[in-house]
Amino acid sequence: MPNLLNDRPHHxxxxxxxxxxxxxxxxxxxxxxxLQHRGQEAAGIVTFxxxxxxxxxxxxxxxxxxxxxxxxxxxxxxxxxxxxxxSTTGGTLLRNVQPLFADLALGGFAIAHNGNLxxxxxxxxxxxxxxxxxxxxxxxxxxxxxxxxxxxxxxIDRMIDALSQIEGAFALVxxxxxxxxxxxxxxxxxxxxxxxxxxxxxxxxxxxxxDIIGAKFxxxxxxxxxxxxxxxxIESIKPFQKINPRPCIFEYIYFSRPDSYLGxxxxxxxxxxxxxxxxxESPTDADYVIPVPDSGVPSAIGYAEHxxxxxxxxxxxxxxxxxxxxxxQQSIRALSVKLKHNVNRALIDGxxxxxxxxxxxxxxxxxxxxxxxxxxxxxxxxxxITSPPIKFPDFYGIDTPIQEQLLSANNTPDEICDFLKADxxxxxxxxxxxxxxxxxEGRDPKNPVFxxxxxxxxxxxxxxxxxxxxxxxQLSLLSNLE
Ligand code: AMP
Numbered sequence: 504m505p506n507l508l509n510d511r512p513h514h515x516x517x518x519x520x521x522x523x524x525x526x527x528x529x530x531x532x533x534x535x536x537x538l539q540h541r542g543q544e545a546a547g548i549v550t551f552x553x554x555x556x557x558x559x560x561x562x563x564x565x566x567x568x569x570x571x572x573x574x575x576x577x578x579x580x581x582x583x584x585x586x587x588x589x590s591t592t593g594g595t596l597l598r599n600v601q602p603l604f605a606d607l608a609l610g611g612f613a614i615a616h617n618g619n620l621x622x623x624x625x626x627x628x629x630x631x632x633x634x635x636x637x638x639x640x641x642x643x644x645x646x647x648x649x650x651x652x653x654x655x656x657x658x659i660d661r662m663i664d665a666l667s668q669i670e671g672a673f674a675l676v677x678x679x680x681x682x683x684x685x686x687x688x689x690x691x692x693x694x695x696x697x698x699x700x701x702x703x704x705x706x707x708x709x710x711x712x713x714d715i716i717g718a719k720f721x722x723x724x725x726x727x728x729x730x731x732x733x734x735x736x737i738e739s740i741k742p743f744q745k746i747n748p749r750p751c752i753f754e755y756i757y758f759s760r761p762d763s764y765l766g767x768x769x770x771x772x773x774x775x776x777x778x779x780x781x782x783x784e785s786p787t788d789a790d791y792v793i794p795v796p797d798s799g800v801p802s803a804i805g806y807a808e809h810x811x812x813x814x815x816x817x818x819x820x821x822x823x824x825x826x827x828x829x830x831x832q833q834s835i836r837a838l839s840v841k842l843k844h845n846v847n848r849a850l851i852d853g854x855x856x857x858x859x860x861x862x863x864x865x866x867x868x869x870x871x872x873x874x875x876x877x878x879x880x881x882x883x884x885x886x887x888i889t890s891p892p893i894k895f896p897d898f899y900g901i902d903t904p905i906q907e908q909l910l911s912a913n914n915t916p917d918e919i920c921d922f923l924k925a926d927x928x929x930x931x932x933x934x935x936x937x938x939x940x941x942x943x944e945g946r947d948p949k950n951p952v953f954x955x956x957x958x959x960x961x962x963x964x965x966x967x968x969x970x971x972x973x974x975x976x977q978l979s980l981l982s983n984l985e
Pocket of ligand 1: 757795798860861862863864865866867868869901902903
């Protein structure tokens, strides 16, 4: 299989859209700021002022660009969509920054996408053979090209036409000269919620983006649902065959902000319950329960409460650096763990520690943190991970790497324990994970409620690009322009 599948940009992103509000651009900027944890590489906003579209797409954080009145002033109009982007591979190109925009037969069309398609390269190959000219290397452009090419008379039918040809994970917002459109893929893998402010509709990845602008949460977009918001109000369309939803379980474990709600559950409460469940499954004696901040904090509180062991901040986080994964190279990623975390020496010397993190991917973070704790004199370090071992790669946009790089895909827990130089290690069981999320029977293999492929290898969609024998690289599918 060509390496390209792993080299092209993958993205876990955040999307936001608002229709008919006089402060559309500023509200979108605020919404994107609340979604910044979903992507820190680049941000963009496209607005429509009933005549023209206006676009700003920049590398960097939302606050680097979208707080300036000069920028927001240019983004005229009552409707807007926005995107924060996260990419871990080489494709850090401005032309991949979303929302993408094109002038189509029916007028301007802007689109912002969270998730990864699993047949984007196969479809792209066909489109290129037919003469399509791709401007970016992002799979979102495949959707745009399919909409452009559709012969249907209305935009929404063109969208349905395009979406019926793609596989994978997609939570989309699109802006045309008439409407704001929101779409969630047939399994609802990535999140999308509907809110309301001053009687105007909002679509966004997480409820925390509604909170920041004082908007009211109305409901989640259903799996396989398309909503069309225009001057007449909102219409819901369900064009795909009805299937059971399978939202991504990793949103609960790591991605979403703890103050967001997803599937009717508080992310914070879920994480606390993961910690509690792990304390039930893997108790051990210690002086302190210490989280790897920030993502390990709620789980460590849950573990400590149940185990009746004091919770302490033994690792202090520097908040002026992004998430570890933001560094594409392994060497830099290893360094950035130290940039981000330091040990609280006063607490650690001579103590037995239970160290809580939400997941182990490559093992970089845990190795460094355990080394720091040992250097500070920790007597024992018992690693407790509040998710099961990640054994399978992700293809839906959360960017867990290829299988060879996944520590748990290639090592037993005992081997991992030796590798990390921990005194013991335990992972939350898959049934424990489900139990902590309100499914007392655990995971039903015939009808899993979540997309949990990272742990089980059970992928809900076809993985056409991955299974294809096409030599995508030889067909110059990805750009020669750097
Ligand atoms: P690693 O250092 O490669 O083992 O990654 C594990 C750390 O990264 C944990 O502290 C997690 O909180 C965090 N993490 C887990 N999954 C992801 C992801 N897909 N993207 C970014 N960070 C992640």
